Amino acid sequence: MHVRSHRVRTAGRTTLSLALVSATALTTQLTLVAPAAAVLPGLTRVTSTGPSNSDWKTWQAACPADTLLIAGGGRLNGGDGQVVMDTMVPVFGATDVYSVTGREDDAPGFAGNWSITATALCARTPVGWEHAEAATVFNSSSSNTLTVSCPGGKRVLGAGVEVNGGVGQVVVDDLRPSADLSNVTFTAIEDGTGHSGQWQIRGEVVCVTPPAGLNRVTGLGVLDSTSVKSAVATCPAGQRVHGVGGEIDSGAGQxxxxxxxxxxDTQVRVTAAEDQDGFTGNWAPRAYAICA
Incomplete structure (x- = not known):
């Protein structure tokens, strides 16, 4: 596995340019969840849902003024397992956003409408906030794996992954923070019909000087052949979600x-679905909550 140069940014705001084009441009509507007592000052969860239609699309949730993005997540509403959520990334600028892209897979695609819900976790500038990223080279491998580490003894809060060139035929399989939260491993796999083109994955991490009590909590779904299932990770009493992750155990790209x-404020849910051809093996989703 070859990795492009690893870049690190500190808390000065620098715009990250991403080639993400929304099929429909609508004004983002935000739902702010009032923060309870939190380790990070101003910790806020912002959720936004985009239009429901049959186009590939990108949708974003934006942080309030005077806060930085620390983590985020996404959800597809509809799609019946025929839509691939191939991009979930932080975008840093004058306003930080968490951006999610969905694409229908190869023929026959999905005839119905579907939408994206994006969620941003934001806070006033955490101690030691940094952003790091790396990418694999473009190739035609059936799978690619990449690990991005936090520098200087810092620990992961948020993460993002982007599949470039996958055109809906490459599935994000792992977005897995390590047990000690020093890094995140990203894996993507070509779907059951494969992909003839070249593609890459790009991984990003948001790192901080670890607050007291920072830990990773895991929730594992049932290992069986049910076509759709979820797993939930719940923070210990008195802690709140500061970051998310997920993976599929034994899904084989299908x-x-x-x-x-x-x-x-206390739970992370990972939901997964078999593609339109189904999958004969047993598999399970796994959810990760980064709590403090």
């Missing part, structure tokens, strides 16, 4: 994550 989503 199962795709349709939600990696902080559904409340």
């Amino acid at each position: 199962v795709r994550m349709t939600a990696v989503d902080p559904i409340s």
Whole structure:
């Protein structure tokens, strides 16, 4: 596995340019969840849902003024396992946003309408905030794996992954923070019909000087052949979600994550669905909550 140069940014706001084009441009509507007592000052969860139609699309949730993005997640509403959520990334600028892209897979695609819900977790500037990223080279491998680490003893809060060149035929299989939260491993796999083109994955992490009590909580779904299932990770009492992650165990590219989503201040839910051809093996979703 070859990795492009690793870049690190500190808390000065620098715009990250991403080639993400929304099929429909609508004004973002935000739902702010009033923060309870939190380790990070101003910790806020912002959720926004985009239009429901049959186009590929990108949707974003934006942080309030005077806050930085620390993490985020996304969810597909509809799609019946025939839509691939191939981009879930932080975008930093004058206003930080968490951006999610969905694409219908190859023929026959999906005849119905579907939408995207994006969620941003935001806070006033955490101590030691940094952003790091890396990418694999473009190739035609059936799978690619990439690990991005936090620099200087810092620890992961948020993460993002982008599949470039996959055109809906490459599935994000892992967005997995390590047990000690020093890094995140990203894996993407070509779907059951394969992909003839070249593609890459780009991974990003948001890192901070670790607050007291920072830990990773895991929730594992049932290992069986049910076509759609979820897993939930719940923070310990007195802690709140500061970041999210998810993965599919044994999906072989024929199962795709349709939600990696902080559904409340204390829980992260990962939902996954088999593709339109189904999958004969047993598999399970796994949810990760980064709590403090």
